Amino acid sequence: MVLNLFPEDILLNIDAESCQEVLHLVSTHLFGEGKVKQSYEEHLIDREREYPTGLALGDINVAIPHTDYQYANTTQLLVATLKKPVEWHNMEDSDESIPVSVVVLSVFDKPEHQLEALQKIMGVLQNQELVAQIADADSAQQVIELFN
Numbered sequence: 001m002v003l004n005l006f007p008e009d010i011l012l013n014i015d016a017e018s019c020q021e022v023l024h025l026v027s028t029h030l031f032g033e034g035k036v037k038q039s040y041e042e043h044l045i046d047r048e049r050e051y052p053t054g055l056a057l058g059d060i061n062v063a064i065p066h067t068d069y070q071y072a073n074t075t076q077l078l079v080a081t082l083k084k085p086v087e088w089h090n091m092e093d094s095d096e097s098i099p100v101s102v103v104v105l106s107v108f109d110k111p112e113h114q115l116e117a118l119q120k121i122m123g124v125l126q127n128q129e130l131v132a133q134i135a136d137a138d139s140a141q142q143v144i145e146l147f148n
Helices: 021-032 040-050 113-125 129-135 140-147
Strands: 003-013 061-063 076-089 097-107
Touching: 003 021, 003 140, 021 040, 021 076, 021 097, 061 076, 061 113, 076 113, 076 129, 076 140, 097 113, 097 129, 113 129, 113 140
Parallel strands: 003 076, 061 097
Antiparallel strands: 076 097
């Protein structure tokens, strides 16, 4: 399975004040494209509250939110870069918040696709130089090339 990343699902320089606002914006975008079900946002936010997805990676921190497959209609990624970092709860210590600048949302409609999606994401995120280039990207095509 190839993990799809479409130009229309790369949202650059989102202006948001909170993690919840980012999750609302990306959910609304995906729902508008018919890629997720109406209940997706509610479940995404609930899951983030239970299991935070902020990753402290160094200079540029990333969040990798996702929710269960039954709320999605497709398998793909959405990448959002933020105009300014927003506070996100840390995956390793949910009492701690970290400033996040890049959000990589994995959407999957079959449970067996989750592991592959997360492996692909982590392969990119382990390279802080790539993460910095994604955060600074000024085109969707540039982000796609960095992920590939």
